[in-house]
Amino acid sequence: MAVQTGTLTQEDRLSALLDMEKMILSSKGREAQGPAERWMRYLGFPGGILAFLLVYYLPAGAGLSGAAQSGAACFLLALIWWVTEPFPTYVTSLALMFLLLVTRTSAPKAIMDVLGMEVIWLNLLAFILSAMLVKTRLAKRMALGLVLRFGHQARWALLAFLLMQMVLAPLIPATAARCVMTLPLMLVVAAIYGSTEESPNAFGKNLMLLNLICISVLSSMTMTGSSANLIAVGLIQSMGGHRIYYMDWVRVGAPIAIVTTLLMWVLGQKLLFRIPEADQTPRLTGGLDVVRRKYEEMGPLGHGEKKALAIFGLVLFLWMTDVFHLDWFGVEITAPFAALLGAVIVLFPRWGVLQWAEADIPWHLLIFSAGAYAGGLALDDTGAAEWAVRMLFGGINLKALPFGVAFTFVMAIMMYSHLLTTSKTVRTMIMLPIIITLSKAIGWDPVSLALPAALCIDWVVGLPISGKPNVVLFSTNQYSVMENFKYGMLTCTIGLGILVASAATWFHWLGITPAFWAVPQ
């Protein structure tokens, strides 16, 4: 995000920051920070090509098709370029799409069709709704209110966002929707604490990355948190023969997700991106009084704000009640179509609140997403991802291991495998059947491995391409790919540790897992 702030007094500066209509989603690349990052960018380009050539010319492995090998080579090249950023991420995406074609990994139609995927549409429409919140100043009012109530200390502002995401997660299953509706608040609060695109600070990194993990991880609190969770429940029932009820999932999923996010709230500030004492309070002369004055200057809710509130309420209502749509309307209005209805009202002449030119559509971001999805789908369609998973599972004799060791191995693969794919649904479809079959073959109850594995589905936090919210939040330029990776990997590792500890204790007491050191019969 670029904010045209000017160089005036603190109060003027705050006014400029809060003038969110001047914000645009910047398509320019993030500046390298320090010599190490500059060298990484310089060497990243040939490094990506070298990795591509290594994988491309490897001898054919048993069971791996030529297209799958080419797809893996292309994806690795793109991954290195996305991480090292020799040029903007969307350029890498375009290069990846071209490579997928010329290596005959994917058909032209399959590559081009990603731009029409549901996720791309949802992103586009959610940005229109986000622009509505900004234009009508509703986002500004909400951000100021949030800072006034919780912003006395940076840590409490961060906690407020964590709690907000925790409340929204069970209500709105679409993670991209949750992300985009809270993004304007994140940007203003980050700016109040002195973190902007030009000079991101530790608070900004903590804020964006904490929201990133909360949006994804807290989806695993309920089985309706994402459609992939429901697919997993279906597979456990059809293949494993166990029905998972809503509360079965909540009592194992919610504590793990909540404890992990709370730990990351602490560790993010204390370990990864330490917030100096000076940055613990808003970076404004006059402190919160200035924020309060600005809030009071806004006066009562305006006509536009009320309209925005009503439109957003309607979309929110449709997002929350999707399970009843079939009964009410005879058809399910999915998340993108609910947002589409909102966009129609928002852009409607006279009655709406926005004109098309005022909607800031970040096409560079959508292109980045499209490339990432094209690469991820290529890995899935060619069987490369499935081959890698089979190789991993086939590489160790789980039958010879105690349950706890096998559990740790399976959960680790499930948790970190999100780095290899960009679709939770596809990952679920590949991994869960293998885990259920494996459990049966070893002699464990399928639920003992499949349900905990299903809890990991939503933890797609390692890279900016791992999930939809990641793509959106990365566009704020407040953190690098490497910082995302560090934060995400720590989150996954903590989650894995808690899962393993749970398997040894209360999962066993609940009757979900056998004794930790039990051996297969």
Added chain:
Amino acid sequence: MRPLALGLVLLLFASVAGAAEIRSYTVRIQVHDDGSGSVSAVVKIESAMPGAIAIPIGFAKVTDLRLTQGPAGMDIVVTAANGQTLVQAVLPGGVPPALTLAFGFSVQDVFLPVTPGPGERSTLPEGSRVFRHALLNSQQAPIRSYTAEVMFPDGLRAHAIREALPKLRKSEVGPRVQLDDINATPGARLQVDRLAQGDSASMQIELVPQSRSVAWLIAGLVLSLAYLVYFKDLVARRAT
């Protein structure tokens, strides 16, 4: 005259073996460079009774059919009707209800033609071949398990699985067609649990030469070197 006589006998006993069921049916195809193939098949039958039995095979242009395992005195022939090729036999009296038949044969032209016709453009690079195998169970006897294994000719590898049917059911663990080494030779395996009368199973695999072009290597090295030279200022500018 012998096949003709056997055919008449088969017609006579056509309904006798109707209750038989194929418990498992495994076909292994070794494809040769010239597009021909050597096929061996093992069919395990349950509820076998004396009389005619017809086993569908998913190949045309079958030659050199030979029985390698079966009841003494039994003979088999290949017949073709309505575009389907069948191996037919008459089970003699006194056959056990569970028996195994094994036979082998040679086939021609297992690759689909890839040469474009007049006015058409090829969609495959030079040297590519497309292998296709499809089995339609045209008989009353259900096939409870069908496996077709293909071993690719030397110097070719699978580039992509273009067809794998039928689609997986929810309760099945994928994939329908899996690439694997078969007898230490690169190949593919099609596996279907049940084929009732009228059901079919098929796989289509695009094969390409095993050695990859060095063009990518040259292009990659040239690009890398050019980048390192022309973008040196990325690290040099701030270092000075």
